[in-house]
Amino acid sequence: xxxxxxxxxxxxxxxxxxxxxxxxxxxxxxxxxxxxxxxxxxxxxxxxxxxxxxxxxxxxxxxxxxxxxxxxxxxxxxxxxxxxxxxxxxxxxxxxxxxxxxxxxxxxxxxxxxxxxxxxxxxxxxxxxxxxxxxxxxxxxxxxxxxxxxxxxxxxxxxxxxxxxxxxxxxxxxxxxxxxxxxxxxxxxxxxxxxxxxxxxxxxxxxxxxxxxxxxxxxxxxxxxxxxxxxxxxxxxxxxxxxxxxxxxxxxxxxxxxxxxxxxxxxxxxxxxxxxxxxxxxxxxxxxxxxxxxxxxxxxxxxxxxxxxxxxxxxxxxxxxxxxxxxxxxxxxxxxxxxxxxxxxxxxxxxxxxxxxxxxxxxxxxxxxxxxxxxxxxxxxxxxxxxxxxxxxxxxxxxxxxxxxxxxxxxxxxxxxxxxxxx
Ligand SMILES: Cc1ncc(COP(=O)(O)O)c(C=O)c1O
Numbered sequence: 001x002x003x004x005x006x007x008x009x010x011x012x013x014x015x016x017x018x019x020x021x022x023x024x025x026x027x028x029x030x031x032x033x034x035x036x037x038x039x040x041x042x043x044x045x046x047x048x049x050x051x052x053x054x055x056x057x058x059x060x061x062x063x064x065x066x067x068x069x070x071x072x073x074x075x076x077x078x079x080x081x082x083x084x085x086x087x088x089x090x091x092x093x094x095x096x097x098x099x100x101x102x103x104x105x106x107x108x109x110x111x112x113x114x115x116x117x118x119x120x121x122x123x124x125x126x127x128x129x130x131x132x133x134x135x136x137x138x139x140x141x142x143x144x145x146x147x148x149x150x151x152x153x154x155x156x157x158x159x160x161x162x163x164x165x166x167x168x169x170x171x172x173x174x175x176x177x178x179x180x181x182x183x184x185x186x187x188x189x190x191x192x193x194x195x196x197x198x199x200x201x202x203x204x205x206x207x208x209x210x211x212x213x214x215x216x217x218x219x220x221x222x223x224x225x226x227x228x229x230x231x232x233x234x235x236x237x238x239x240x241x242x243x244x245x246x247x248x249x250x251x252x253x254x255x256x257x258x259x260x261x262x263x264x265x266x267x268x269x270x271x272x273x274x275x276x277x278x279x280x281x282x283x284x285x286x287x288x289x290x291x292x293x294x295x296x297x298x299x300x301x302x303x304x305x306x307x308x309x310x311x312x313x314x315x316x317x318x319x320x321x322x323x324x325x326x327x328x329x330x331x332x333x334x335x336x337x338x339x340x341x342x343x344x345x346x347x348x349x350x351x352x353x354x355x356x357x358x359x360x361x362x363x364x365x366x367x368x369x370x371x372x373x374x375x376x377x378x379x380x381x382x383x384x385x386x387x388x389x390x391x392x393x394x395x396x397x398x399x400x401x402x403x404x405x406x407x408x409x410x411x412x413x414x415x416x417x418x419x420x421x422x423x
Contacts, residue, residue: 004411005415006327006411006418006419007327007330008326008419009418013331013408014407015332015401015404015407015408016404017332019400019401020334021396021397022391023196023390023391023394024200024395025395029257029260030257030258032257033257037250037252037253040249042249043249043250044246044248045231046248048250048253048255048256049067049247049249049252050231051256052067052247052252052255052259053065053066055256056208056255059259059262060184060208061181062189062208063211063215065207066208067206067246067247067252068204068206068207068222068245068247069203069245069246069248069251070194070205070245071170071190071192071193071197071205072099072190072192072205073205073243073245074189074190074191074206074207075103075168075205076245077188078103078166078188078189078190078218079104079106080107080221081187081209081214081217081218082188082214083164084104084164085107086360086365087108087135087363087365087366087367088110088136088138089112089135090110090111090136090138090139091111091131091136091139091140092112092140093114093122093123093124093140093141093144093379094342094344094375094376095116095339095343095382095383096144096339096343098343098346098348100140100343101343101349102354103140104140105354105355105360108359108363109360111343111349112133112136112369113344114128115377115378116376116378116382118378118382120147120149120150120290120292121145121289121303122147122150123139123149124378128154132161135366135367136161137163138164139157139163139164139166140167140168143167143168143169144171145289145297145300145301145303145388146172146173146299146300146301147172147175147289147290147295148176148182148185148295148296148297151178158186165185166187166189167189167190169189170191170192170197170205171197173198173199173300174198174263176295176296177294178295183208184208187214188207188208188209188211190206190207190208191205191206191208193206193251193255196390197300198262198265198269198298198300200254200255200258201252201255201258202250202251204247204252207222220239221240221242221245222243222245224242225242226238226242261395264395268395269298269299269300269393269394269395271398271399272299272393272394272397272402273302273393273402275399276392276405276406277289279406279410280406280410283406283410284414285307285310285413286305286413287304287306289302300390301389301390302389302390302392302393303386304389304409306320306324306387308320308384317381317385318340318383318384321385323422324419327412328408328412331412333389334391335387336387336389336390337387338388339383341383342373342383344371344375345380350371
């Protein structure tokens with residue numbers, strides 16, 4: 001086979017310029033709904049907020065939903081609503097977005113990290129039990145990159161040990177486990193609607209639950225600790241410690257417009273992911289993401305790992321991965337290394353500097369907890385070996401983008417000698 005010159009060393013790109021279209025696609029309905037909200041002038045407690053909650057709850061199959069100004073706000077509400085508080089321990093996967101763990105600190109509780117499972121990149125359900133102590137109150141499962149965690153095992157452990165299960169579904173809109181959508185499996189869950197998510201409202205989030213008591217508890221910290229909205233004769237009284245986590249009518253209007261297209265987006269994403277998997281099936285040195293039986297991935301992020309042992313780069317995996325990523329980007333592939341640092345290695349946990357003066361770890365209700373980086377070898381290996389793709393799989397991009405992306409990756413992996421000497 002004739003050698004192809006890689007774009008990173010001056011060859012031509014595998015993915016033509018302007019082929020990959022930006023996310024999210026905006027149509028007349030989005031524009032009309034946002035403009036109407038703007039003109040109506042009911043921005044706080046607006047009608048789109050109310051409608052968005054109802055429509056999202058119906059779409060997800062959840063009994064209750066509360067619209068928030070971020071996924072992190074919804075996660076913090078999950079912590080409070082699950083009864084977690086001072087000194088309680090909450091199990092969190094060692095690899096996720098920072099706020100999957102810092103939401104625990106927000107409520108004065110202590111994150112305890114558990115390593116991830118290599119194949120699914122999710123919480124290693126088999127390692128959860130040994131992290132449980134008499135202080136453990138809840139488990140946060142993150143359906144990372146759109147693949148549901150092993151909910152069967154996790155729910156069984158939680159039931160046996162009397163723990164709450166919080167679903168961080170911020171990346172997993174529409175993903176299912178045993179036919180049920182994420183966010184309906186645990187006690188409560190959180191979704192994010194930020195720019196890059198499968199449902200984009202600009203920013204924003206949603207708290208969901210089926211349990212009325214959990215719903216009321218979450219609602220009480222959502223808006224200054226008040227219990228009544230203007231629709232319920234608001235009395236401007238803080239009944240509990242509250243935050244300002246309400247959404248505004250403008251993003252809610254945008255979210256409602258996008259929600260009507262979400263099933264179509266997810267169907268397209270599935271087609272694109274299947275095509276990418278097909279085209280990369282025998283690409284040398286590439287480990288493809290999996291979709292275990294009984295789970296549907298929503299393909300929020302198509303994350304690949306490079307087979308560093310076989311490539312002879314176990315010793316300098318992250319540096320070599322960075323070179324591969326540069327080569328992919330030069331070919332026109334929109335790819336990004338997501339979290340390079342595993343959660344327990346982040347400064348907030350290493351320095352235990354959350355509220356200052358050792359709080360909340362030195363709270364008299366807490367038990368000493370250690371964050372040793374070497375306790376999470378799988379998460380570290382994943383952090384060093386991976387790169388991910390979101391936009392190339394998103395609507396309005398079709399399988400042609402997946403094909404060009406695969407072609408770029410294959411071209412690089414078949415011409416690795418050209419990366420030698422590259423910084
Ligand atoms: C897994 C995960 N959890 C939580 C969040 C927080 O969501 P937000 O940015 O809306 O606060 C994000 C998104 O950034 C996420 O990817």
